[in-house]
Amino acid sequence: MFIFRTGLSCAMACAYLGGAIGADPGLGHDATEAEISAMDISVPPSGAGLPAGGGTAKEGETVYAAKCASCHGAGGQGKPADRLTGGIGTLASKQPVKTVNSFWPYATTLFDYIRRAMPFNAPMSLTNDQVYAVTAYILAQDNIFGSGERLDATTLPNVKMPNRDGFVDRSAIR
Amino acid sequence: MDRKPDSSSAALDGAGRVAANGLIDRRVFLMRGMAAAGAAATGASAAGWTAAARAADSIGQNALPWQKTPGAPFRPYGQPSGFAETVQRGVLQPYGDLAPGAGVSLTPLHALQGTITPSGLHFERHHNGVPAIDPSRHALTIHGLVNRPLRFDLGALSRYPMLSRICFIECSGNSFFNSFPEPQQKPCGMIHGLVSCSEWTGVPLAVLLDEAGTQANARWILAEGADAAAMSRSIPLDKAMNDAFVALYQNGEPVRPEQGYPLRLVVPGYEGSMNVKWLHRIKLTEGPTHTKDETSKYTDSLPDGKAEQFTFVMAVKSVITHPAVGMSMQGKGFYEISGLAWSGAGKVKRVEVSADGGQTWGVAHLQEPVLDKSLTRFAMAWQWDGRPVQLQSRATDDKGRVQITRKDWVAQYAPGQRYHYSAIQTWAISEEGGISNVYL
Numbered sequence: 350m351f352i353f354r355t356g357l358s359c360a361m362a363c364a365y366l367g368g369a370i371g372a373d374p375g376l377g378h379d380a381t382e383a384e385i386s387a388m389d390i391s392v393p394p395s396g397a398g399l400p401a402g403g404g405t406a407k408e409g410e411t412v413y414a415a416k417c418a419s420c421h422g423a424g425g426q427g428k429p430a431d432r433l434t435g436g437i438g439t440l441a442s443k444q445p446v447k448t449v450n451s452f453w454p455y456a457t458t459l460f461d462y463i464r465r466a467m468p469f470n471a472p473m474s475l476t477n478d479q480v481y482a483v484t485a486y487i488l489a490q491d492n493i494f495g496s497g498e499r500l501d502a503t504t505l506p507n508v509k510m511p512n513r514d515g516f517v518d519r520s521a522i523r
Numbered sequence: 524m525d526r527k528p529d530s531s532s533a534a535l536d537g538a539g540r541v542a543a544n545g546l547i548d549r550r551v552f553l554m555r556g557m558a559a560a561g562a563a564a565t566g567a568s569a570a571g572w573t574a575a576a577r578a579a580d581s582i583g584q585n586a587l588p589w590q591k592t593p594g595a596p597f598r599p600y601g602q603p604s605g606f607a608e609t610v611q612r613g614v615l616q617p618y619g620d621l622a623p624g625a626g627v628s629l630t631p632l633h634a635l636q637g638t639i640t641p642s643g644l645h646f647e648r649h650h651n652g653v654p655a656i657d658p659s660r661h662a663l664t665i666h667g668l669v670n671r672p673l674r675f676d677l678g679a680l681s682r683y684p685m686l687s688r689i690c691f692i693e694c695s696g697n698s699f700f701n702s703f704p705e706p707q708q709k710p711c712g713m714i715h716g717l718v719s720c721s722e723w724t725g726v727p728l729a730v731l732l733d734e735a736g737t738q739a740n741a742r743w744i745l746a747e748g749a750d751a752a753a754m755s756r757s758i759p760l761d762k763a764m765n766d767a768f769v770a771l772y773q774n775g776e777p778v779r780p781e782q783g784y785p786l787r788l789v790v791p792g793y794e795g796s797m798n799v800k801w802l803h804r805i806k807l808t809e810g811p812t813h814t815k816d817e818t819s820k821y822t823d824s825l826p827d828g829k830a831e832q833f834t835f836v837m838a839v840k841s842v843i844t845h846p847a848v849g850m851s852m853q854g855k856g857f858y859e860i861s862g863l864a865w866s867g868a869g870k871v872k873r874v875e876v877s878a879d880g881g882q883t884w885g886v887a888h889l890q891e892p893v894l895d896k897s898l899t900r901f902a903m904a905w906q907w908d909g910r911p912v913q914l915q916s917r918a919t920d921d922k923g924r925v926q927i928t929r930k931d932w933v934a935q936y937a938p939g940q941r942y943h944y945s946a947i948q949t950w951a952i953s954e955e956g957g958i959s960n961v962y963l
Binding site for chain 1: 618619621622625650651664665666671672673674675676679680682683684730731733734735745747751752753755759762803804806808810811812813814815818819822824825826827828829830831832833834835836937938939
């Protein structure tokens with residue numbers, strides 16, 4: 350199987366390069382749609398790739414209490430782990446309070462991070478509905494998202510975080 | 524004391540002095556030193572050892588225990604001497620038992636010499652521990668804006684032409700202790716040891732991306748690890764195509780688990796977390812993904828409340844590792860001041876050393892080879908007269924960037940800023956020989 354697939358890839362690589370048989374190893378296997386969709390978990394600000402499903406802050410309250418509160422405190426107020434809520438308007442002060450709601454520029458990042466890495470002791474264990482719901486719950490603590498609204502692939506990318514315009518892109522500096 | 528204007532390096536005088544408080548040109552001293560040491564050794568040999576040997580019935584009477592019994596046999600993998608077992612990384616776990624795999628361990632810079640960090644002492648930064656990856660179930664998938672999504676298993680990757688490159692990796696949180704309002708009295712390595720340097724060997728990422736065929740609108744890649752944090756970072760495609768590579772080997776052996784076994788992305792000169800460990804996925808995208816670790820973390824807060832994002836290139840920086848906090852002076856007299864310098868933008872061009880808190884500077888010797896985006900060892904001979912001094916080093920790179928003072932660094936950022944600390948370090952040495960971290 351290994352040899353067959355390698356040979357196939359070589360043949361396709363040669364076809365792609367216009368038939369030239371050069372020094373290129375061409376040893377990659379074609380990745381299937383199924384392989385890619387199983388691992389393509391990243392969600393950019395556009396929301397591309399967000400899964401089906403959804404949830405409300407009210408549903409998220411239950412998830413938060415069961416999965417998050419022991420580390421992030423009641424209402425996302427922090428301790429023993431990072432504070433998630435509050436601090437809006439403090440960034441230019443002498444004591445900036447950086448939280449998800451005060452600092453993060455995109456709500457898609459919150460969904461992405463919870464889904465891939467939380468809870469810390471059981472990453473990737475939440476259902477997509479639970480991730481939507483608990484994301485909605487955190488945002489609702491600071492009224493960034495309505496407590497009765499349903500967060501899903503359509504509404505999530507439209508959430509405007511308070512610090513959306515707070516970043517200066519330095520990627521052109523090399 | 525001769526006072527020279529700041530930023531100028533004094534010329535050699537007759538005694539080889541290059542700056543105040545005993546800094547001496549290294550070449551002059553070493554030439555004299557070698558002659559003197561040679562004479563002393565000859566004298567000791569004639570008077571001491573030969574007389575004792577002549578009087579003894581067996582030369583074994585004058586030998587040490589390990590000279591008189593067969594040594595230990597072979598072992599499949601070597602370990603440091605038991606007498607060097609204190610040369611260890613320091614570990615910081617900010618969340619304690621709650622998240623023992625989140626935190627750092629730091630290279631003990633003050634206990635090492637040279638420029639290559641032993642693999643077992645390379646700093647660690649994990650966001651949720653070290654995964655135990657079975658290489659037979661691991662592959663690198665390249666997808667997104669490519670003509671042919673591809674999957675490279677380790678067998679395939681190991682057949683590609685490989686390059687080896689010596690380069691440093693520095694966590695952008697390195698030296699964060701010095702961003703605290705009060706100087707922290709911790710060993711040099713605990714403050715500055717989130718930088719390490721290895722020879723990495725692997726496959727140029729450009730070769731793999733070319734094989735997949737990048738589409739015209741692709742501008743960024745997202746690189747993701749297979750750890751429990753699924754750590755991911757966005758990297759500009761031009762950098763990925765220029766000099767990034769997928770490392771399978773570190774210092775000649777398979778990459779250590781805590782450094783990304785079986786695959787680590789190496790992005791020379793860019794902040795540490797972009798050198799994604801346990802690499803299993805690269806997605807080509809139009810824009811950055813804005814992951815947690817390039818928005819919430821690893822961004823640089825400014826006094827006006829804004830934050831700089833995607834500050835990739837590590838600053839020009841240096842630190843004196845000998846002497847430094849973590850060791851004590853052994854009385855006045857000769858020492859070699861030695862340390863490490865680096866720049867994410869290129870090569871170290873010059874390192875200056877001061878023994879009077881930055882009032883006069885002498886140019887340090889740079890150990891060859893000086894490599895691009897690599898640790899460079901500098902050295903300066905020093906006769907300590909036993910009076911209090913303040914040692915500093917200041918690096919300049921080949922792009923003309925000069926290491927800044929702590930005052931200037933602090934002024935750039937908001938209170939609580941911890942990333943990208945690159946300022947000049949001051950070690951104060953007291954009359955008693957105690958070494959401390961001070962802010963000037």
